[in-house]
Amino acid sequence: MSEDHKPTINHQEPSTKNWFTSWFDTPYYHILYKERNYREAQIFMDNLTQYLNLPDKAKVLDLACGKGRHAIYLSQLGYTVLGADLSENSIAEASKNSNTHLSFKVHDMREPFEEKFDAIFNLFTSFGYFEDEADNLKTLIAIKDSLSETGFAVIDFMNVNQVIETLVPEEVKTVDQIDFHIKRYVKEGHIYKEISFEDQGQHYHFTEKVRAFSLKDFQELMDEAGIYLLDIFGDYKLKKFHKTESERLIMIFK
Structure with missing residues (x-):
């Protein structure tokens, strides 16, 4: 994928094979989701790092870091942080914030790192994207193999029971004068979100698909x-998990 990568444009039924490689690399992904709650995310990082009681100058990996907002905040808390993501465009943007304690690299989460980390964070439902079921197991093994002996990993996933129960089938969300037409449904063990919109006379159609x-x-x-x-x-x-009521499923493991 190159810096001048253009969004995949689908006029027919969209292909979902490795959908994340095109959708995450477009500016439209970041436009649609730009209103995510940064303060809430920072509170989460505060609570999480306090709970884990990480050592000073701990090495932290933000896996699937996007443009790096959580990695940046974690480095401000005093940790040495690496942000990794498959999207070259996101990493190029995130790298503008690099310093001696904060770096970024393009990386496929299915592959382990040579270096070991005191903590690995996989945040905001950045798991379960793969078409091949075996890749989900491969990712978990890669996370395990990238941890130090005393390290902890965290996966922050949606609570599927609550999400399916409260799923909004259709809505239109207008951001930066773009009308995003969104359809959501459950099919064959996956949650789909189809996103259609027009910009500058061009029609776009992307599909998010999460296990x-x-x-x-x-x-x-x-x-x-x-x-x-x-x-x-x-x-x-970090309140107790309730199968039907909780908004998130946050798992701490080693």
């Missing part, structure tokens, strides 16, 4: 990967 992993699904994958699940939380204030 609807439940806690039980994760537990089975983690058992297979040889991972020990330490704790589970249901929101960014």
Whole structure:
């Protein structure tokens, strides 16, 4: 993928194979989601790092970091942080914030790192994208293999029970004078979000597809990967996880 990568444009039924390689690399992805709550994310990072009691100058990996907003904040908390993402455009943008304690690189989460980390964070449902089910297990094993002996990993995923129960089938969201027409549905164990819009006379159509992993699904994958699940939380204030009510499924493991 190059810096001048153009968005994939679909006029017919969109292909979902590796959809993230095109959608995440477009400016439209960041436009649609730019109103995400930064303060809430910072509170989550504060709570998480305090709970983990990470050592001073701990090495932290933000896996699937996007443009690096969480990696930047983690470095401000005093950690040495690497942000990694598959999107070259996102990493190019994030790298503008690099310093001696903060760096970024293009990386596929299915592959382990040579260096070891005291903590690995995979935040805001950045898991379960792959077409091949085996890649989800491969990612967990890569995370495990990239941890130091005393390191912890965190996956922050949606609570699929709550998401499916409250799914909004259709809506129009207007951001920066672009009308994003969004359709959501569940099909064959995945949650789909189809996004259609026009900009400068051009029609675009993208599809997000995420595996609807439940806690039980994760537990089975983690058992297979040889991972020990330490704790589970249901929101960014680290409240107890409730299967039907919690907004998030936050898993701490090693």
